[in-house]
Amino acid sequence: MNQFTLDQSLCTRCNLCVRDCPSFIITLDENRMPTISPDKEQFCLKCQHCMAICPTGAISVLGKKPADSRPLSDIPRPSFEQMDLFVRGRRSIRNYKNENVDKALIDKLLKSLAHVPTGCNAQELTFNVIDDKDVMHKFSDKLVDALIKASEEGKITHSLLVQIGGLPRKAIEKMVFRTAPHALIVSAPQDAPCPREDIALSLAYFELLAQSAGLGTVWWGFLRLTLGIVPEVKPLLGIPDDHEYYAMLFGYPAIEFARTAQKEEVAQYRRVII
Ligand SMILES: Cc1cc2nc3c(=O)[nH]c(=O)nc-3n(C[C@H](O)[C@H](O)[C@H](O)COP(=O)(O)O)c2cc1C
Numbered sequence: 001m002n003q004f005t006l007d008q009s010l011c012t013r014c015n016l017c018v019r020d021c022p023s024f025i026i027t028l029d030e031n032r033m034p035t036i037s038p039d040k041e042q043f044c045l046k047c048q049h050c051m052a053i054c055p056t057g058a059i060s061v062l063g064k065k066p067a068d069s070r071p072l073s074d075i076p077r078p079s080f081e082q083m084d085l086f087v088r089g090r091r092s093i094r095n096y097k098n099e100n101v102d103k104a105l106i107d108k109l110l111k112s113l114a115h116v117p118t119g120c121n122a123q124e125l126t127f128n129v130i131d132d133k134d135v136m137h138k139f140s141d142k143l144v145d146a147l148i149k150a151s152e153e154g155k156i157t158h159s160l161l162v163q164i165g166g167l168p169r170k171a172i173e174k175m176v177f178r179t180a181p182h183a184l185i186v187s188a189p190q191d192a193p194c195p196r197e198d199i200a201l202s203l204a205y206f207e208l209l210a211q212s213a214g215l216g217t218v219w220w221g222f223l224r225l226t227l228g229i230v231p232e233v234k235p236l237l238g239i240p241d242d243h244e245y246y247a248m249l250f251g252y253p254a255i256e257f258a259r260t261a262q263k264e265e266v267a268q269y270r271r272v273i274i
Contacts, residue, residue, distance in 0.1 A: 005038045010058035017050040017059060018053055022143030026050060030181040035061070045121045067240070090208065092180040094253035097127035098133065101182060101215060106131050109209050110184075116205045119194030126187045133181035133251075137160040139236060140177050142170060146230035151180025156229055160222075174220055176222045183220060190232050195244040203248050221249045240244035 003025075015030035017034050018026045025040035036044070051059045058064045078086075110127055118125065130136050151154055151165045165171050186202050188195035224246065227234045238247050 002036065002041050002046065002061055004041075004044075005060045005069075006034060006035060006052070007058045010056040011054075012056055013059075014055065016053045016055070020049050022047060024048065025150050047121045055133050061141060073114055075094045085260075086208070088213065090211055090259065091257050091261070092218040093180075093251075094218055095250075095254040096179045096181060096216060097254045098179070099181065099252050100133050101131070101251055105213060105215075106182070109213065111204060111205055112209055113202050116198075116202045118198040118201075119192070122186050122188075122192050122194075122198070124192045124195075125198055126240070126243065127202075128185040128187065130183040130185075134179070136181050136183065139233075140173055142225060142236060143176065143230065143233050144172050144235050147172060147226060150229050158225060158229070161225060161229070167236050176226060177247055178218055179251075179254070180216075180218070181251040183223070183247055183249050185223070185237055185245055185247040187245035189240075190242055190244055197244045199244060201248060204206075206248060206250075214252070215250050216255075217248050217250045220247035220249045220270065 011033055013028075013032050015028075015034075018028065022045055023040075023043040025036050025043050026034050026038065029035045034050070046062055048061055048064060051061045051064060051066055053070065054066065060066065061158055080156075106129065110129070113124070113125075113127065130139060147156070147161075147164055148169065156164055164175075167175070184203070184206060186199045186206075188198050192198065203219065207219075210217050
């Protein structure tokens with residue numbers, strides 16, 4: 001049941017809800033009022049577009065009332081110039097303060113991630129967070145121990161990790177953990193409509209949100225790489241076995257960048273002409 005309800009006294013019959021419904025399940029009844037017939041409810045994506053688009057707040061859906069949404073009309077949009085400079089100035093941070101991030105801030109960031117798009121609006125992401133630097137240290141100890149053992153047993157052949165054999169323990173730690181006190185591991189069931197895309201998107205949004213809040217972040221490909229070599233450490237993170245996952249390190253940055261990098265602007269840009 002998607003609980004689509006209409007306050008007829010507010011509906012202006014503007015049809016916006018009908019036009020914007022991605023599943024085309026909203027139709028007009030004999031009085032030209034929007035409705036969803038029971039046999040169509042199963043196709044509802046639960047995206048709430050009908051409620052969000054209604055200019056007069058006539059539609060409630062899924063038990064959500066328009067009065068509980070935040071109005072968008074008076075929220076200033078960041079300008080393109082601000083967003084452009086922000087995207088250009090985003091950098092991977094590999095030096096962090098040995099300090100916990102305020103849990104209330106982490107909570108706010110994760111709440112915002114609920115709004116990141118997911119394929120078919122599946123919203124099946126799970127967020128595992130290491131929000132305590134002591135927990136991070138314990139995890140780091142176990143992972144580095146396992147990596148050193150694997151290296152001694154000749155089990156590390158990946159080109160990015162093979163150098164571990166010649167490094168002191170502190171350097172292995174720094175290479176894998178980049179001194180970050182925290183990590184966000186996002187996972188999704190393998191049978192979700194778009195698990196990898198959903199995970200990568202949520203981490204990309206997290207990175208921008210976190211950096212806008214003054215945090216540093218760096219994608220944590222080393223987690224997947226290293227856990228591929230020492231899978232016995234993975235259960236510590238609580239990632240379900242049937243989930244895809246990816247991760248990001250974060251914390252208060254101990255460094256500050258002074259200028260943008262100069263990446264090749266759009267390395268290959270081809271116009272499609274048909
Ligand atoms: C999928 C992915 C995985 C990454 N994994 C790591 C990692 O494990 N450790 C690390 O230090 N940087 C990692 N990075 C960061 C890249 O090395 C970095 O984005 C690149 O060097 C460009 O630097 P910038 O992010 O400051 O522009 C990763 C980036 C991506 C997109």
